Amino acid sequence: MSANLGDRLREIRKRRGLSQRELSGLSGVSLSLIRKLEQGERDATRLETARRLAQALKVPTTRLVVEHAEEAADRDEMNRWAPVHTALAASPSPDGLAEEPTYDGVRDALRAAVPLFAGDRFTELGRVLPPLLRDVEVLTEADPRGRRLRARLLELTGWLMTQTRQFDAAGTALERAMTDATDRAQAAAIVITRCWLLLRRGRLAEARALASHWADEVEPRMSRATPAELSTWGWLLLRLSAAAVRDNRPGEAEDALRLAKSAAVTLGRECTPENDFLRAFGPVTVDLKRTENAMVAGRPDQVLSLAAAIPLDTLKPTSNNRNRHLLDVASAQAQLRQYAEAVDTFQKILTGSPQWLPNQRYARDILGRVVSRRRTLTPEMRMLADVVGLPM
Template sequence: MPQTKPTTPGQRIRGLRLRRGYKQAELAELAGVSVDLVSALERDVRKGMSWASMVKLARALDVDPGVIAGKGSYLEPVPGAAALAVRDAVINPGLLPKMSPEGGQEQPDTAELWRRVESGYGAYFGGEFGVLAADLPDLIHRCRVLHSAERAAGAAVLAHAWQLAACVLVHTGRDDAAAIAAERAISVGQTGDDPYRLATMYGTYSWVMLHQGRLAEAEEIAIRTAEEIEPTMSRAVPNQLTAWGGLVLNAAVACGARGDRAQAEEYLSVARAGAARVGADRHDYWVSFGPSHVGVQTTHIMTALNRPDVALKASGTVRREDLLPVQWGRHRLNDARALLELHKSDAAEEAAAEAKAVSAEWFRHQGFARSVVDDLVDHRQRLSASLRDLVSVFEG
């Protein structure tokens, strides 16, 4: 009789634990969490956990956190859309020395490649991962051809193509390939002439490290890069502030994920001062920074630190019009988690439904969304039509 594939984080933890021959108490001790947490998760009495706990358990079990979260590829059936094709474009023998794009190929039009990159970010922030994945392999190839012919002209557009690959690979559960793509973005960015654009590529690498549970490294990369471009506020140009502020917020998120509230708040305070200088939220190099984004990350961090009251207070400073679609969706998931912790199930369900309305495709790629929905179900004796709709996203 075929074995049933584990479908909850607790079931995955149990399978990994048994495979390694650990008792629950031994795993709890190795991870530095309570045995009650391990037991509750494995019995599916509790389906959600903090990011910090998931990272600790993943490290003890020698897997990436995404394995426990159940990350994978659930792309919409767009012709040509395949996460493996993006992975293959990143881990590609053609990138080896002496294996660059063959000569004689027609040089792509730079303006057209920029239009495709712009469209790619539109798909990414709109939660259309299938659309993005379908275009990326060819986009990367054409950007490589351009960069081979004109290094200065092709550096920026190719760096962003690699960055887009890193982003979609993280969401489809291929964090190792995402790290390689982010490294390629940095390497290419160094051949360009914009230090602030290059800094945002380091920010992507830091974000990938965060998803791998490498929290101290994520913080170090972000803050060291931020220090290198730290602005003098009276003379800073706006795109410099955006690149710098995004990195400081990355460092704050990494600290919050590992439970270091004091350091996270210190970074948030620095970012808040920079955001006040920016004034209105900005989107430069497809990085966002400003007062609303400080509010978004404060909400995220305080939710992770189990301070739902502080999280929701920070959420009140966020303006929806300052956020791109999936940024708003992720923010509303944090709101939903905080509201659940305060036993406000109706409001939490409404927030989760708003998140799903951004993009069902994006929503089903979020382990955090599944955790929120599972806990909403546990809080209900009867499922509303809205909650049944949320559950259906993860079925099939």
């Protein structure tokens, strides 16, 4: 295969016996964009567009794009988290500390920090996370028990860095967390976040392979599985499904989703095993991800139909799964020209998670479509455009 997207697109299109115009009609991608890609005037496109082209050409998305990362954080955002990056890279040193950290002290500080992660309280995390990373490094040098604490803190840090599009720092944190993991259960939990990072970086094949391998590794015996085991297995299957649907493998995506549903049905309700918000799982979570798959597949009508049956009031307003789902709903509403409804959906997210919404590139894209199609903007639309950082 040729090295760039345009060459690969042209070669596969020719093998399928399609003209550029025919491919445009089948995929819904504009003829002008297809021409620009094939002529090398554009060397990249959105993963969503690549998936639509791949679907029309009946090939996996990864045949067209090897890696298509989401846009990384801008310079201001990188500077905001620079102390965390520095703490991740620093060598452990007790120099300058009033007293050396103790196991109980670091454990309690980590427990106190978890609600900040769960609530997307980024401002407070920016203050407490660097010294906590430093303390756990120093502790682990002196006390082997610190290793498990360090693995957990690095997992949470990797999740936060992924959330805020600090992808290189996230990769560093999660790789180190895997090295520190003290058992298979902890390693599998870290893998769930690693798969999310891979998805956001567009590394679909790698995400599929990693999720599939670990799902096989930890598949529980349903009759005696604990909630933690069911949640971990279910989340790995959800990551597998997400990678597969983006790679234009709908059958594989549906199979993984069906198995995840079986784990959720066995649980019988939404639960948070071991009080770990990252593994909150149950029937509603699976339904949210089914809706997300429908959005990826370009079915806004199905998104709204599925969403109408989901009891969102069972999830906390700070739940990232809830809010990511609401962005899918807003996107579907925008595509169906239900602009007032889309704005109302944005308002729900902003009310529950005011620090989360500005960090979502997806939110900016959706609102950008709404704004571009409106002759005049309501005060709410203008306010939301400022919140998500939509360019003037």
